Amino acid sequence: MHGTGLDLPRRIARHYDLPLQVSSFLALLILSEIITDQSVLSLGQVDARTMAYKLRRGLKDSNIEIRSRRAVGYWLDHDTRRELAKQFNIELGVSV
Secondary structure (H helix, E strand, C coil): CCCCCCCCHHHHHHHHHHCCCHHHHHHHHCCCCCCCHHHHHHHHCHHHHHHHHHHHHHHCCCCCCCCCEECCCEEHHHHHHHHHHHHHHCCCHHHC
């Protein structure tokens, strides 16, 4: 299922040694240009702030930076997002 994103959280969890819930948050960051607290809650996860904290803590030895801004959301810079998509063999949609 490479390239579909369906097994992406599991592959991320194995690669970065993260819990599945936290790796699902990173998968969402890779697949989406920006994540709002509402989009994280709709997936049944705890709030985005908590997920971002856990992800940052889990990735402290990597060069991945989770960016955020109050009332906007969470995102990865474009280069990091593209690198991760390539690493995990995920096609990103057209970005406008």
